Amino acid sequence: MQLKDRGFPNWGYLLLGATVFALYLFVKNMGQRTVLKAALGQPAEVIDRAMNSAREFPRITRRTGRITAKNFKLEKLGAKKDSLAFRFFLDGEDADAIIKIWMAKRPSGEWEIVKSDTLFTNSAPLPKQ
Numbered sequence: 001m002q003l004k005d006r007g008f009p010n011w012g013y014l015l016l017g018a019t020v021f022a023l024y025l026f027v028k029n030m031g032q033r034t035v036l037k038a039a040l041g042q043p044a045e046v047i048d049r050a051m052n053s054a055r056e057f058p059r060i061t062r063r064t065g066r067i068t069a070k071n072f073k074l075e076k077l078g079a080k081k082d083s084l085a086f087r088f089f090l091d092g093e094d095a096d097a098i099i100k101i102w103m104a105k106r107p108s109g110e111w112e113i114v115k116s117d118t119l120f121t122n123s124a125p126l127p128k129q
Contacts, residue, residue, distance in 0.1 A: 047086055098121065
């Protein structure tokens, strides 16, 4: 009597699923920080802190509602790489917020946010008249 070839074992599917789930969690939690660090280097930490705190800042969430998505864009980098402008977008349930920050590198080597500007846009449809 010959044994049937069972193919891929059930525990293999479980292991594959757990690996994919762990990779998803890593990219979700650490992906943004990793991309910023690779693109910008040292100022990425300050930008990441600003983006995460803006999502929970009451002045912003009061107008936008719960933040559902975020995106970011590097505006321009100074010739000496000692200043940059950075913009990130927060999509909320009620409205959207566009936050632009200007950063400068101090003589001590520390990056500091010099100025910020917040623009709110209403993404809700206009009421019919």
